[in-house]
Amino acid sequence: DSGVTQTPKHLITATGQRVTLRCSPRSGDLSVYWYQQSLDQGLQFLIQYYNGEERAKGNILERFSAQQFPDLHSELNLSSLELGDSALYFCASSVAGLAVLDTQYFGPGTRLTVL
Amino acid sequence: AQSVTQPDIHITVSEGASLELRCNYSYGATPYLFWYVQSPGQGLQLLLKYFSGDTLVQGIKGFEAEFKRSQSSFNLRKPSVHWSDAAEYFCAVGERMIKAAGNKLTFGGGTRVLVKP
Numbered sequence: 001d002s003g004v005t006q007t008p009k010h011l012i013t014a015t016g017q018r019v020t021l022r023c024s025p026r027s028g029d030l031s032v033y034w035y036q037q038s039l040d041q042g043l044q045f046l047i048q049y050y051n052g053e054e055r056a057k058g059n060i061l062e063r064f065s066a067q068q069f070p071d072l073h074s075e076l077n078l079s080s081l082e083l084g085d086s087a088l089y090f091c092a093s094s095v096a097g098l099a100v101l102d103t104q105y106f107g108p109g110t111r112l113t114v115l
Numbered sequence: 116a117q118s119v120t121q122p123d124i125h126i127t128v129s130e131g132a133s134l135e136l137r138c139n140y141s142y143g144a145t146p147y148l149f150w151y152v153q154s155p156g157q158g159l160q161l162l163l164k165y166f167s168g169d170t171l172v173q174g175i176k177g178f179e180a181e182f183k184r185s186q187s188s189f190n191l192r193k194p195s196v197h198w199s200d201a202a203e204y205f206c207a208v209g210e211r212m213i214k215a216a217g218n219k220l221t222f223g224g225g226t227r228v229l230v231k232p
Contacts, residue, residue: 002158002160004158031217033219033220035220042222042223042224042225043205043207043222043225044222045219045220045221048215048217048218048219050217055212055215055216055217056212056215056216056217056218056219057215058219090158090159092159092220098216098217098218101147101166101209102209102218103149103161103164104161104220105161106151106158106159106160106161107158108157108158109158
């Protein structure tokens with residue numbers, strides 16, 4: 001158990017809908033990262049937040065957005081869902097995250113299925 | 116841009132035999148390298164990491180990895196595989212995103228390990 005929690009574990013929804021994925025980092029970690037794991041793209045970095053501020057952005061679609069709240073939990077919002085958004089979404093956290101020396105600890109993931 | 120290549124998509128190994136998983140990276144600066152394992156239906160668990168110093172790194176579950184700068188490799192090894200080692204293994208390189216003052220991991224495509232009894 002990494003100490004990173006994600007809810008829900010599974011999500012099934014329809015095309016065009018909007019969903020919110022939630023992540024609670026390990027106690028004391030200030031950075032939260034979101035990754036997408038799909039069969040065709042593999043594991044891809046989406047976005048990083050540090051202490052409430054967006055820090056780094058990867059290949060995140062405009063339909064996707066994230067935020068980190070004062071209690072440091074984070075939410076990933078996916079809207080206008082398409083079939084291709086079906087994937088496993090991981091959250092990770094690290095103590096600081098302002099340098100690559102940080103180790104990222106991953107949650108169990110949320111499996112999103114878009115029908 | 117940095118990249119990570121895991122040449123073997125699948126590896127089948129007999130229980131008790133040794134295992135070596137290959138990882139090659141492309142990165143301009145000193146790489147920060149990681150190996151993660153993903154068991155079926157599970158998240159990613161950190162096996163080991165290399166930041167600097169001794170090029171042979173010990174990890175959890177009896178795994179070790181060797182950093183070879185001249186070959187741009189960070190191969191993972193285990194002397195004797197157990198059935199519970201059946202999983203997918205991911206090599207990753209950490210990248211500092213200077214402008215954004217953040218960082219990210221770039222992952223290889225993964226190697227799925229099957230263990231024969």
